Amino acid sequence: MSYKTKNALTGWMFIAVAAILITVFYFYPMFQSLLLSFQSGAGTNLEFVGFANYVRLFSDPTFLTALTNTVIYLLVQVPVMIFFALIISxxxxxxxxxxxxxxxxxxxxxxxxxxxxxxxxxxxxFASDGLVNMALLNTGILQAPIQWLTDPFWAKVLIIIAITWRWTGYNMIFYLSALQNIDKSIYEAAKIDGANAFQSFIKITIPMLKPIILFTTIISTIGTLQLFDEVMNITGGGPGNATLTISQYIYNLSFEYTPNFGYAATVSYAIVVLIVFFSILQFKLVGDKND
Incomplete structure:
Protein backbone atom coordinates (compact mmCIF):
# COMPACT_ATOMS: atom_id res chain seq x y z
CA MET A 1 0.00 0.00 0.00
CA SER A 2 1.41 3.38 -1.01
CA TYR A 3 2.00 6.13 1.52
CA LYS A 4 -0.63 8.34 -0.18
CA THR A 5 -3.26 5.60 -0.10
CA LYS A 6 -2.50 4.81 3.54
CA ASN A 7 -2.92 8.47 4.51
CA ALA A 8 -6.21 8.67 2.61
CA LEU A 9 -7.56 5.56 4.36
CA THR A 10 -6.46 6.91 7.74
CA GLY A 11 -8.31 10.15 7.08
CA TRP A 12 -11.48 8.31 6.03
CA MET A 13 -11.31 6.20 9.19
CA PHE A 14 -11.39 9.37 11.30
CA ILE A 15 -14.47 10.76 9.56
CA ALA A 16 -16.25 7.48 8.80
CA VAL A 17 -18.37 7.36 11.97
CA ALA A 18 -19.43 11.03 11.66
CA ALA A 19 -20.16 10.59 7.94
CA ILE A 20 -22.33 7.52 8.60
CA LEU A 21 -24.26 9.25 11.40
CA ILE A 22 -24.84 12.37 9.28
CA THR A 23 -26.02 10.24 6.37
CA VAL A 24 -28.39 8.17 8.52
CA PHE A 25 -29.85 10.98 10.62
CA TYR A 26 -29.74 13.90 8.13
CA PHE A 27 -29.50 12.97 4.46
CA TYR A 28 -31.63 9.84 4.58
CA PRO A 29 -34.57 11.59 6.38
CA MET A 30 -34.27 14.50 3.92
CA PHE A 31 -34.48 12.10 0.98
CA GLN A 32 -37.41 10.23 2.55
CA SER A 33 -39.30 13.45 3.26
CA LEU A 34 -38.79 14.50 -0.35
CA LEU A 35 -40.31 11.20 -1.51
CA LEU A 36 -43.10 11.64 1.03
CA SER A 37 -43.98 15.05 -0.46
CA PHE A 38 -45.08 13.27 -3.66
CA GLN A 39 -47.57 11.11 -1.76
CA SER A 40 -50.94 11.84 -0.19
CA GLY A 41 -53.53 10.12 1.97
CA ALA A 42 -54.86 9.90 5.51
CA GLY A 43 -52.39 8.64 8.08
CA THR A 44 -50.16 5.92 6.66
CA ASN A 45 -52.52 5.08 3.78
CA LEU A 46 -50.43 6.96 1.25
CA GLU A 47 -50.38 6.79 -2.53
CA PHE A 48 -48.17 8.44 -5.12
CA VAL A 49 -49.80 11.61 -6.50
CA GLY A 50 -46.90 13.24 -8.34
CA PHE A 51 -46.85 17.03 -8.14
CA ALA A 52 -50.46 17.28 -6.93
CA ASN A 53 -49.38 18.38 -3.44
CA TYR A 54 -47.23 21.16 -4.85
CA VAL A 55 -50.07 22.34 -7.09
CA ARG A 56 -52.37 22.30 -4.06
CA LEU A 57 -50.10 24.75 -2.21
CA PHE A 58 -51.02 27.63 -4.49
CA SER A 59 -54.76 27.14 -3.96
CA ASP A 60 -54.66 26.33 -0.24
CA PRO A 61 -56.02 29.41 1.58
CA THR A 62 -54.69 28.26 4.97
CA PHE A 63 -51.17 27.82 3.58
CA LEU A 64 -51.33 31.22 1.88
CA THR A 65 -52.42 32.79 5.18
CA ALA A 66 -49.57 31.07 7.05
CA LEU A 67 -47.12 32.15 4.34
CA THR A 68 -48.31 35.77 4.55
CA ASN A 69 -48.04 35.81 8.35
CA THR A 70 -44.55 34.27 8.29
CA VAL A 71 -43.28 36.76 5.71
CA ILE A 72 -44.74 39.65 7.76
CA TYR A 73 -42.84 38.42 10.84
CA LEU A 74 -39.70 38.14 8.75
CA LEU A 75 -39.88 41.57 7.12
CA VAL A 76 -40.79 43.40 10.33
CA GLN A 77 -39.10 41.52 13.15
CA VAL A 78 -35.70 40.66 11.68
CA PRO A 79 -34.69 44.26 10.73
CA VAL A 80 -35.96 45.57 14.09
CA MET A 81 -34.07 42.90 16.02
CA ILE A 82 -30.85 43.39 14.04
CA PHE A 83 -31.05 47.16 14.57
CA PHE A 84 -31.57 46.83 18.34
CA ALA A 85 -28.82 44.22 18.66
CA LEU A 86 -26.39 46.45 16.78
CA ILE A 87 -27.17 49.58 18.80
CA ILE A 88 -27.05 47.75 22.14
CA SER A 89 -23.75 46.06 21.27
CA PHE A 126 -50.32 40.59 27.68
CA ALA A 127 -53.75 39.22 28.62
CA SER A 128 -56.61 41.75 28.60
CA ASP A 129 -56.29 42.03 32.40
CA GLY A 130 -52.54 41.38 32.40
CA LEU A 131 -49.74 43.47 33.84
CA VAL A 132 -48.97 45.31 30.58
CA ASN A 133 -52.52 46.54 30.07
CA MET A 134 -52.88 47.45 33.74
CA ALA A 135 -49.68 49.50 33.62
CA LEU A 136 -50.77 51.32 30.45
CA LEU A 137 -54.22 52.00 31.89
CA ASN A 138 -52.89 53.24 35.24
CA THR A 139 -50.48 55.66 33.57
CA GLY A 140 -53.26 57.08 31.39
CA ILE A 141 -51.66 55.97 28.11
CA LEU A 142 -54.69 53.81 27.32
CA GLN A 143 -58.36 54.35 27.94
CA ALA A 144 -59.28 50.73 27.23
CA PRO A 145 -57.17 47.56 27.36
CA ILE A 146 -55.56 46.32 24.15
CA GLN A 147 -56.77 42.88 23.12
CA TRP A 148 -53.33 41.46 22.48
CA LEU A 149 -54.50 37.87 22.17
CA THR A 150 -57.81 38.27 20.35
CA ASP A 151 -57.21 41.14 17.91
CA PRO A 152 -55.52 40.01 14.65
CA PHE A 153 -53.24 43.06 14.38
CA TRP A 154 -52.17 43.21 18.03
CA ALA A 155 -51.68 39.44 18.16
CA LYS A 156 -49.08 39.76 15.40
CA VAL A 157 -47.47 42.66 17.26
CA LEU A 158 -47.29 40.52 20.40
CA ILE A 159 -45.52 37.69 18.55
CA ILE A 160 -43.02 40.18 17.10
CA ILE A 161 -42.38 41.66 20.56
CA ALA A 162 -41.86 38.19 22.04
CA ILE A 163 -39.33 36.93 19.51
CA THR A 164 -37.52 40.27 19.46
CA TRP A 165 -37.20 40.17 23.26
CA ARG A 166 -35.83 36.65 23.17
CA TRP A 167 -33.33 36.81 20.30
CA THR A 168 -31.93 40.36 20.38
CA GLY A 169 -29.35 39.41 23.02
CA TYR A 170 -28.30 36.39 20.97
CA ASN A 171 -27.36 38.58 17.99
CA MET A 172 -25.83 41.19 20.29
CA ILE A 173 -23.15 38.68 21.36
CA PHE A 174 -21.96 38.26 17.77
CA TYR A 175 -21.70 42.02 17.30
CA LEU A 176 -19.88 42.47 20.59
CA SER A 177 -17.31 39.86 19.63
CA ALA A 178 -16.75 41.53 16.27
CA LEU A 179 -16.54 45.04 17.77
CA GLN A 180 -13.82 43.96 20.16
CA ASN A 181 -11.71 42.85 17.18
CA ILE A 182 -11.84 46.28 15.50
CA ASP A 183 -8.61 48.19 16.09
CA LYS A 184 -9.37 51.22 18.27
CA SER A 185 -6.73 53.22 16.38
CA ILE A 186 -9.15 53.38 13.44
CA TYR A 187 -11.67 55.28 15.57
CA GLU A 188 -8.92 57.49 16.99
CA ALA A 189 -7.75 58.40 13.48
CA ALA A 190 -11.32 59.19 12.45
CA LYS A 191 -11.76 61.38 15.54
CA ILE A 192 -8.58 63.30 14.70
CA ASP A 193 -9.97 63.86 11.20
CA GLY A 194 -13.08 65.41 12.74
CA ALA A 195 -15.55 62.54 12.55
CA ASN A 196 -18.21 62.46 15.25
CA ALA A 197 -19.66 59.34 16.90
CA PHE A 198 -22.47 58.96 14.36
CA GLN A 199 -20.15 59.31 11.39
CA SER A 200 -17.75 56.76 12.88
CA PHE A 201 -20.66 54.37 13.37
CA ILE A 202 -21.84 54.73 9.76
CA LYS A 203 -18.44 54.87 8.04
CA ILE A 204 -16.43 52.48 10.23
CA THR A 205 -18.56 50.25 12.46
CA ILE A 206 -21.18 49.22 9.89
CA PRO A 207 -18.68 48.37 7.10
CA MET A 208 -16.41 46.48 9.52
CA LEU A 209 -19.37 44.46 10.82
CA LYS A 210 -20.75 43.71 7.36
CA PRO A 211 -19.89 39.96 7.39
CA ILE A 212 -21.40 39.55 10.87
CA ILE A 213 -24.51 41.51 9.89
CA LEU A 214 -24.95 39.18 6.91
CA PHE A 215 -24.47 36.11 9.12
CA THR A 216 -26.93 37.24 11.83
CA THR A 217 -29.47 38.30 9.23
CA ILE A 218 -29.40 34.89 7.57
CA ILE A 219 -29.65 32.86 10.80
CA SER A 220 -32.43 35.18 12.03
CA THR A 221 -34.25 34.71 8.74
CA ILE A 222 -33.99 30.93 9.04
CA GLY A 223 -35.22 31.04 12.64
CA THR A 224 -38.18 33.28 11.79
CA LEU A 225 -39.24 31.16 8.82
CA GLN A 226 -39.28 28.16 11.19
CA LEU A 227 -41.18 30.05 13.92
CA PHE A 228 -43.39 27.70 15.93
CA ASP A 229 -43.07 27.74 19.73
CA GLU A 230 -44.13 31.33 20.41
CA VAL A 231 -47.17 31.18 18.15
CA MET A 232 -48.20 27.77 19.43
CA ASN A 233 -47.97 28.73 23.10
CA ILE A 234 -49.06 32.38 23.05
CA THR A 235 -51.88 32.63 20.50
CA GLY A 236 -52.31 29.08 19.24
CA GLY A 237 -52.26 30.52 15.71
CA GLY A 238 -55.36 32.60 16.37
CA PRO A 239 -57.47 34.54 16.30
CA GLY A 240 -58.78 32.92 13.13
CA ASN A 241 -55.32 31.93 11.84
CA ALA A 242 -54.19 35.55 12.12
CA THR A 243 -50.85 34.49 13.63
CA LEU A 244 -50.55 31.03 12.06
CA THR A 245 -47.05 30.26 10.74
CA ILE A 246 -45.91 27.68 8.20
CA SER A 247 -44.31 25.51 10.87
CA GLN A 248 -47.49 25.46 12.93
CA TYR A 249 -49.50 24.60 9.83
CA ILE A 250 -47.17 21.62 9.27
CA TYR A 251 -47.84 20.54 12.87
CA ASN A 252 -51.60 20.91 12.37
CA LEU A 253 -51.51 18.89 9.15
CA SER A 254 -49.63 16.11 10.93
CA PHE A 255 -51.27 16.00 14.36
CA GLU A 256 -54.29 18.31 14.69
CA TYR A 257 -56.22 17.69 11.49
CA THR A 258 -56.73 14.33 9.80
CA PRO A 259 -53.07 13.36 9.41
CA ASN A 260 -51.72 14.01 5.91
CA PHE A 261 -47.99 13.49 6.23
CA GLY A 262 -47.44 13.76 2.47
CA TYR A 263 -48.90 17.24 2.21
CA ALA A 264 -47.18 18.27 5.46
CA ALA A 265 -43.84 17.27 3.90
CA THR A 266 -44.69 19.37 0.85
CA VAL A 267 -45.37 22.41 3.03
CA SER A 268 -42.08 21.83 4.83
CA TYR A 269 -40.25 22.10 1.51
CA ALA A 270 -41.90 25.48 1.01
CA ILE A 271 -39.83 26.63 4.02
CA VAL A 272 -36.70 25.24 2.36
CA VAL A 273 -37.43 27.23 -0.80
CA LEU A 274 -38.08 30.41 1.20
CA ILE A 275 -34.84 29.99 3.18
CA VAL A 276 -32.84 29.53 -0.02
CA PHE A 277 -34.56 32.49 -1.70
CA PHE A 278 -34.06 34.95 1.17
CA SER A 279 -30.49 33.76 1.82
CA ILE A 280 -29.51 34.36 -1.81
CA LEU A 281 -31.27 37.73 -1.73
CA GLN A 282 -29.38 38.78 1.40
CA PHE A 283 -26.06 37.66 -0.10
CA LYS A 284 -26.79 39.80 -3.14
CA LEU A 285 -27.81 42.84 -1.09
CA VAL A 286 -25.27 42.66 1.77
CA GLY A 287 -22.50 40.34 0.58
CA ASP A 288 -19.36 41.41 -1.24
CA LYS A 289 -19.87 42.23 -4.90
CA ASN A 290 -16.92 40.02 -5.83
CA ASP A 291 -18.41 36.89 -4.22
Whole structure:
Protein backbone atom coordinates (compact mmCIF):
# COMPACT_ATOMS: atom_id res chain seq x y z
CA MET A 1 0.00 0.00 0.00
CA SER A 2 1.41 3.38 -1.01
CA TYR A 3 2.00 6.13 1.52
CA LYS A 4 -0.63 8.34 -0.18
CA THR A 5 -3.26 5.60 -0.10
CA LYS A 6 -2.50 4.81 3.54
CA ASN A 7 -2.92 8.47 4.51
CA ALA A 8 -6.21 8.67 2.61
CA LEU A 9 -7.56 5.56 4.36
CA THR A 10 -6.46 6.91 7.74
CA GLY A 11 -8.31 10.15 7.08
CA TRP A 12 -11.48 8.31 6.03
CA MET A 13 -11.31 6.20 9.19
CA PHE A 14 -11.39 9.37 11.30
CA ILE A 15 -14.47 10.76 9.56
CA ALA A 16 -16.25 7.48 8.80
CA VAL A 17 -18.37 7.36 11.97
CA ALA A 18 -19.43 11.03 11.66
CA ALA A 19 -20.16 10.59 7.94
CA ILE A 20 -22.33 7.52 8.60
CA LEU A 21 -24.26 9.25 11.40
CA ILE A 22 -24.84 12.37 9.28
CA THR A 23 -26.02 10.24 6.37
CA VAL A 24 -28.39 8.17 8.52
CA PHE A 25 -29.85 10.98 10.62
CA TYR A 26 -29.74 13.90 8.13
CA PHE A 27 -29.50 12.97 4.46
CA TYR A 28 -31.63 9.84 4.58
CA PRO A 29 -34.57 11.59 6.38
CA MET A 30 -34.27 14.50 3.92
CA PHE A 31 -34.48 12.10 0.98
CA GLN A 32 -37.41 10.23 2.55
CA SER A 33 -39.30 13.45 3.26
CA LEU A 34 -38.79 14.50 -0.35
CA LEU A 35 -40.31 11.20 -1.51
CA LEU A 36 -43.10 11.64 1.03
CA SER A 37 -43.98 15.05 -0.46
CA PHE A 38 -45.08 13.27 -3.66
CA GLN A 39 -47.57 11.11 -1.76
CA SER A 40 -50.94 11.84 -0.19
CA GLY A 41 -53.53 10.12 1.97
CA ALA A 42 -54.86 9.90 5.51
CA GLY A 43 -52.39 8.64 8.08
CA THR A 44 -50.16 5.92 6.66
CA ASN A 45 -52.52 5.08 3.78
CA LEU A 46 -50.43 6.96 1.25
CA GLU A 47 -50.38 6.79 -2.53
CA PHE A 48 -48.17 8.44 -5.12
CA VAL A 49 -49.80 11.61 -6.50
CA GLY A 50 -46.90 13.24 -8.34
CA PHE A 51 -46.85 17.03 -8.14
CA ALA A 52 -50.46 17.28 -6.93
CA ASN A 53 -49.38 18.38 -3.44
CA TYR A 54 -47.23 21.16 -4.85
CA VAL A 55 -50.07 22.34 -7.09
CA ARG A 56 -52.37 22.30 -4.06
CA LEU A 57 -50.10 24.75 -2.21
CA PHE A 58 -51.02 27.63 -4.49
CA SER A 59 -54.76 27.14 -3.96
CA ASP A 60 -54.66 26.33 -0.24
CA PRO A 61 -56.02 29.41 1.58
CA THR A 62 -54.69 28.26 4.97
CA PHE A 63 -51.17 27.82 3.58
CA LEU A 64 -51.33 31.22 1.88
CA THR A 65 -52.42 32.79 5.18
CA ALA A 66 -49.57 31.07 7.05
CA LEU A 67 -47.12 32.15 4.34
CA THR A 68 -48.31 35.77 4.55
CA ASN A 69 -48.04 35.81 8.35
CA THR A 70 -44.55 34.27 8.29
CA VAL A 71 -43.28 36.76 5.71
CA ILE A 72 -44.74 39.65 7.76
CA TYR A 73 -42.84 38.42 10.84
CA LEU A 74 -39.70 38.14 8.75
CA LEU A 75 -39.88 41.57 7.12
CA VAL A 76 -40.79 43.40 10.33
CA GLN A 77 -39.10 41.52 13.15
CA VAL A 78 -35.70 40.66 11.68
CA PRO A 79 -34.69 44.26 10.73
CA VAL A 80 -35.96 45.57 14.09
CA MET A 81 -34.07 42.90 16.02
CA ILE A 82 -30.85 43.39 14.04
CA PHE A 83 -31.05 47.16 14.57
CA PHE A 84 -31.57 46.83 18.34
CA ALA A 85 -28.82 44.22 18.66
CA LEU A 86 -26.39 46.45 16.78
CA ILE A 87 -27.17 49.58 18.80
CA ILE A 88 -27.05 47.75 22.14
CA SER A 89 -23.75 46.06 21.27
CA UNK A 90 -22.15 49.41 20.41
CA UNK A 91 -23.37 50.88 23.70
CA UNK A 92 -22.11 47.90 25.73
CA UNK A 93 -18.74 48.03 24.00
CA UNK A 94 -18.03 51.41 25.56
CA UNK A 95 -15.08 51.10 27.96
CA UNK A 96 -16.45 53.93 30.12
CA UNK A 97 -19.74 52.16 30.81
CA UNK A 98 -19.96 50.77 34.33
CA UNK A 99 -21.42 47.32 35.03
CA UNK A 100 -20.97 46.32 31.39
CA UNK A 101 -20.75 42.64 32.31
CA UNK A 102 -24.02 42.80 34.22
CA UNK A 103 -25.85 44.50 31.34
CA UNK A 104 -24.47 42.04 28.80
CA UNK A 105 -25.61 39.09 30.91
CA UNK A 106 -29.05 40.59 31.51
CA UNK A 107 -29.68 41.20 27.79
CA UNK A 108 -28.32 37.78 26.78
CA UNK A 109 -30.32 35.80 29.38
CA UNK A 110 -33.67 35.76 27.49
CA UNK A 111 -32.23 33.59 24.72
CA UNK A 112 -31.34 30.80 27.18
CA UNK A 113 -34.76 30.72 28.85
CA UNK A 114 -37.24 27.96 28.07
CA UNK A 115 -39.28 28.70 24.94
CA UNK A 116 -42.47 27.34 26.48
CA UNK A 117 -41.94 29.05 29.84
CA UNK A 118 -41.32 32.51 28.44
CA UNK A 119 -44.19 32.13 25.93
CA UNK A 120 -46.62 31.31 28.74
CA UNK A 121 -45.34 34.28 30.77
CA UNK A 122 -45.87 36.59 27.78
CA UNK A 123 -49.38 35.21 27.36
CA UNK A 124 -50.27 36.16 30.93
CA UNK A 125 -48.45 39.52 30.82
CA PHE A 126 -50.32 40.59 27.68
CA ALA A 127 -53.75 39.22 28.62
CA SER A 128 -56.61 41.75 28.60
CA ASP A 129 -56.29 42.03 32.40
CA GLY A 130 -52.54 41.38 32.40
CA LEU A 131 -49.74 43.47 33.84
CA VAL A 132 -48.97 45.31 30.58
CA ASN A 133 -52.52 46.54 30.07
CA MET A 134 -52.88 47.45 33.74
CA ALA A 135 -49.68 49.50 33.62
CA LEU A 136 -50.77 51.32 30.45
CA LEU A 137 -54.22 52.00 31.89
CA ASN A 138 -52.89 53.24 35.24
CA THR A 139 -50.48 55.66 33.57
CA GLY A 140 -53.26 57.08 31.39
CA ILE A 141 -51.66 55.97 28.11
CA LEU A 142 -54.69 53.81 27.32
CA GLN A 143 -58.36 54.35 27.94
CA ALA A 144 -59.28 50.73 27.23
CA PRO A 145 -57.17 47.56 27.36
CA ILE A 146 -55.56 46.32 24.15
CA GLN A 147 -56.77 42.88 23.12
CA TRP A 148 -53.33 41.46 22.48
CA LEU A 149 -54.50 37.87 22.17
CA THR A 150 -57.81 38.27 20.35
CA ASP A 151 -57.21 41.14 17.91
CA PRO A 152 -55.52 40.01 14.65
CA PHE A 153 -53.24 43.06 14.38
CA TRP A 154 -52.17 43.21 18.03
CA ALA A 155 -51.68 39.44 18.16
CA LYS A 156 -49.08 39.76 15.40
CA VAL A 157 -47.47 42.66 17.26
CA LEU A 158 -47.29 40.52 20.40
CA ILE A 159 -45.52 37.69 18.55
CA ILE A 160 -43.02 40.18 17.10
CA ILE A 161 -42.38 41.66 20.56
CA ALA A 162 -41.86 38.19 22.04
CA ILE A 163 -39.33 36.93 19.51
CA THR A 164 -37.52 40.27 19.46
CA TRP A 165 -37.20 40.17 23.26
CA ARG A 166 -35.83 36.65 23.17
CA TRP A 167 -33.33 36.81 20.30
CA THR A 168 -31.93 40.36 20.38
CA GLY A 169 -29.35 39.41 23.02
CA TYR A 170 -28.30 36.39 20.97
CA ASN A 171 -27.36 38.58 17.99
CA MET A 172 -25.83 41.19 20.29
CA ILE A 173 -23.15 38.68 21.36
CA PHE A 174 -21.96 38.26 17.77
CA TYR A 175 -21.70 42.02 17.30
CA LEU A 176 -19.88 42.47 20.59
CA SER A 177 -17.31 39.86 19.63
CA ALA A 178 -16.75 41.53 16.27
CA LEU A 179 -16.54 45.04 17.77
CA GLN A 180 -13.82 43.96 20.16
CA ASN A 181 -11.71 42.85 17.18
CA ILE A 182 -11.84 46.28 15.50
CA ASP A 183 -8.61 48.19 16.09
CA LYS A 184 -9.37 51.22 18.27
CA SER A 185 -6.73 53.22 16.38
CA ILE A 186 -9.15 53.38 13.44
CA TYR A 187 -11.67 55.28 15.57
CA GLU A 188 -8.92 57.49 16.99
CA ALA A 189 -7.75 58.40 13.48
CA ALA A 190 -11.32 59.19 12.45
CA LYS A 191 -11.76 61.38 15.54
CA ILE A 192 -8.58 63.30 14.70
CA ASP A 193 -9.97 63.86 11.20
CA GLY A 194 -13.08 65.41 12.74
CA ALA A 195 -15.55 62.54 12.55
CA ASN A 196 -18.21 62.46 15.25
CA ALA A 197 -19.66 59.34 16.90
CA PHE A 198 -22.47 58.96 14.36
CA GLN A 199 -20.15 59.31 11.39
CA SER A 200 -17.75 56.76 12.88
CA PHE A 201 -20.66 54.37 13.37
CA ILE A 202 -21.84 54.73 9.76
CA LYS A 203 -18.44 54.87 8.04
CA ILE A 204 -16.43 52.48 10.23
CA THR A 205 -18.56 50.25 12.46
CA ILE A 206 -21.18 49.22 9.89
CA PRO A 207 -18.68 48.37 7.10
CA MET A 208 -16.41 46.48 9.52
CA LEU A 209 -19.37 44.46 10.82
CA LYS A 210 -20.75 43.71 7.36
CA PRO A 211 -19.89 39.96 7.39
CA ILE A 212 -21.40 39.55 10.87
CA ILE A 213 -24.51 41.51 9.89
CA LEU A 214 -24.95 39.18 6.91
CA PHE A 215 -24.47 36.11 9.12
CA THR A 216 -26.93 37.24 11.83
CA THR A 217 -29.47 38.30 9.23
CA ILE A 218 -29.40 34.89 7.57
CA ILE A 219 -29.65 32.86 10.80
CA SER A 220 -32.43 35.18 12.03
CA THR A 221 -34.25 34.71 8.74
CA ILE A 222 -33.99 30.93 9.04
CA GLY A 223 -35.22 31.04 12.64
CA THR A 224 -38.18 33.28 11.79
CA LEU A 225 -39.24 31.16 8.82
CA GLN A 226 -39.28 28.16 11.19
CA LEU A 227 -41.18 30.05 13.92
CA PHE A 228 -43.39 27.70 15.93
CA ASP A 229 -43.07 27.74 19.73
CA GLU A 230 -44.13 31.33 20.41
CA VAL A 231 -47.17 31.18 18.15
CA MET A 232 -48.20 27.77 19.43
CA ASN A 233 -47.97 28.73 23.10
CA ILE A 234 -49.06 32.38 23.05
CA THR A 235 -51.88 32.63 20.50
CA GLY A 236 -52.31 29.08 19.24
CA GLY A 237 -52.26 30.52 15.71
CA GLY A 238 -55.36 32.60 16.37
CA PRO A 239 -57.47 34.54 16.30
CA GLY A 240 -58.78 32.92 13.13
CA ASN A 241 -55.32 31.93 11.84
CA ALA A 242 -54.19 35.55 12.12
CA THR A 243 -50.85 34.49 13.63
CA LEU A 244 -50.55 31.03 12.06
CA THR A 245 -47.05 30.26 10.74
CA ILE A 246 -45.91 27.68 8.20
CA SER A 247 -44.31 25.51 10.87
CA GLN A 248 -47.49 25.46 12.93
CA TYR A 249 -49.50 24.60 9.83
CA ILE A 250 -47.17 21.62 9.27
CA TYR A 251 -47.84 20.54 12.87
CA ASN A 252 -51.60 20.91 12.37
CA LEU A 253 -51.51 18.89 9.15
CA SER A 254 -49.63 16.11 10.93
CA PHE A 255 -51.27 16.00 14.36
CA GLU A 256 -54.29 18.31 14.69
CA TYR A 257 -56.22 17.69 11.49
CA THR A 258 -56.73 14.33 9.80
CA PRO A 259 -53.07 13.36 9.41
CA ASN A 260 -51.72 14.01 5.91
CA PHE A 261 -47.99 13.49 6.23
CA GLY A 262 -47.44 13.76 2.47
CA TYR A 263 -48.90 17.24 2.21
CA ALA A 264 -47.18 18.27 5.46
CA ALA A 265 -43.84 17.27 3.90
CA THR A 266 -44.69 19.37 0.85
CA VAL A 267 -45.37 22.41 3.03
CA SER A 268 -42.08 21.83 4.83
CA TYR A 269 -40.25 22.10 1.51
CA ALA A 270 -41.90 25.48 1.01
CA ILE A 271 -39.83 26.63 4.02
CA VAL A 272 -36.70 25.24 2.36
CA VAL A 273 -37.43 27.23 -0.80
CA LEU A 274 -38.08 30.41 1.20
CA ILE A 275 -34.84 29.99 3.18
CA VAL A 276 -32.84 29.53 -0.02
CA PHE A 277 -34.56 32.49 -1.70
CA PHE A 278 -34.06 34.95 1.17
CA SER A 279 -30.49 33.76 1.82
CA ILE A 280 -29.51 34.36 -1.81
CA LEU A 281 -31.27 37.73 -1.73
CA GLN A 282 -29.38 38.78 1.40
CA PHE A 283 -26.06 37.66 -0.10
CA LYS A 284 -26.79 39.80 -3.14
CA LEU A 285 -27.81 42.84 -1.09
CA VAL A 286 -25.27 42.66 1.77
CA GLY A 287 -22.50 40.34 0.58
CA ASP A 288 -19.36 41.41 -1.24
CA LYS A 289 -19.87 42.23 -4.90
CA ASN A 290 -16.92 40.02 -5.83
CA ASP A 291 -18.41 36.89 -4.22
Missing amino acids: VMLNNDKLKFRGWFRTAIFLPCVTSLVAYSVIFKYL
